Amino acid sequence: MASLDLLTPHLGKIKIPGPNQLIYKDECVYSFDNPESETGLYVSLVTFLGFGRNYVEQYFQKTDNAVFLHIYTEKKPVPEPEKTGDGPEKKITRLAIGVEGGFDPDSGKAKYTYTNHYSVVALPGFHTYPWPNPDLPEVVRKSVQAIIDAESPFKMAEMAALEGTWDGETREVSVHAVNLKQLDNGVKVPPSGWKCNKCDLTNNLWLNLTDGSILCGRRFFDGTGGNDHAVEHYRETGYPLAVKLGTITADGKGDVYSYAEDDMVEDPYLADHLKHFGINVQQLQKILSSLVVHGRKRHFTYITVKVI
Ligand SMILES: [Zn+2]
Incomplete structure (x- = not known):
């Protein structure tokens, strides 16, 4: 395990998500990487946004948010039961679905078991701490446990849609957001009293x-x-x-x-x-x-x- 001292400078930023916090642990916000991807998914303990391996460093460099829960879901085929002799394991006696001795609709389909592997990872060095882990600082343990326990936003959106409380509007994450150029031109925007820089309009x-x-x-x-x-x-x-x-x-x-x-x-x-x-x-x-x-x-x- 990496030294716990590496986490110390970041503890002040780590948050424990409340019950209404949305946690993006299903898919990278920029790519289709997800926990089943070979390199898993990294969920920020500060913003709870999820990132694939190709985007997590960029996110760290942009935000200095260094500590993540890494989720890797291992998908294993369920081994076929051993067959005895040369014949089929079950002799189909009647062509019927769902009837004992009849055709098994799942036969021939691969079956899988899913096992989640969790670890805490600190960038930039991808220092790894195993989970569960009583030696981790309390704020890290609570944050990670809440992320693991949380409903996924996809499921929450689905539930809201079914309840008619979701307005159906979706917005994609802008490709320009992560590396947006911001000029150091000293401009400070007041909290109110705005006016168009080129005309007299004060709204829109x-x-x-x-x-x-x-x-x-x-x-x-x-x-x-x-x-x-x-x-x-x-x-x-x-x-x-x-x-x-x-x-x-x-x-x-x-x-x-x-x-x-x-x-x-x-x-x-x-x-x-x-x-x-x-x-x-x-x-x-x-x-x-x-x-x-x-x-x-x-x-x-x-x-x-x-x-x-
Ligand atoms: Zn104008």
Whole structure:
């Protein structure tokens, strides 16, 4: 086991998730890696976002969040029962499904057992601590146990959908979020009293997350709306992400638009991106309507099967 001293500098940032915290332990937020992947999944003990091996270092470098729960799910085929003699194990006497002695619908299908292997991992060196582990600091033990015990967000979204409390809107994580360029131009955004930098509009304003410019939204066909200053700014600069002012909440979420991707998107680093311009939100937390990240199709398929 790696030295526990390596964890000490990070203990202050580690959080114990509450019952409503969403925990992304099913799939990497940027790729299709999941716990069954060869290299498993890394779940941050700070933000509870999940990352595959190819993205976890990038995330660490961006955020300095160093401690993860590593989940690897081992999938093993169930061994076929030994056969006696040369004949089939069961002689099919009647062609009937579900009748004793009849055709077994599961025969010929591979069966698997799933075993979860957990460990605590500290970057950058991928130092590994076995789990369960009474020697780990208390905050680490509690955080890890809560992650293991938590319902997955996919399941929570499914339940919410079935209860009619999910509005069906999904937002993909923007590809521009993780390495978003933010200019050190000294711009500080006040908490209120905003105005478009190019006209007199004071509502429908978008804060560009690269340079902190505040500009008005699109003009609609009927002449209402803004004066297109935000989208024109994107065409001139290529700065891809903007958050709508007035939608940012204390838990670090907001309506983020990606001009480059031409869609509303999820920015998992919104709190950090806002901090750059002097806006301090509390803690990164995702919302139910943006739950289903890459799993959208799978999710809808599953719901359809269950409802019909
Ligand atoms: Zn304007």
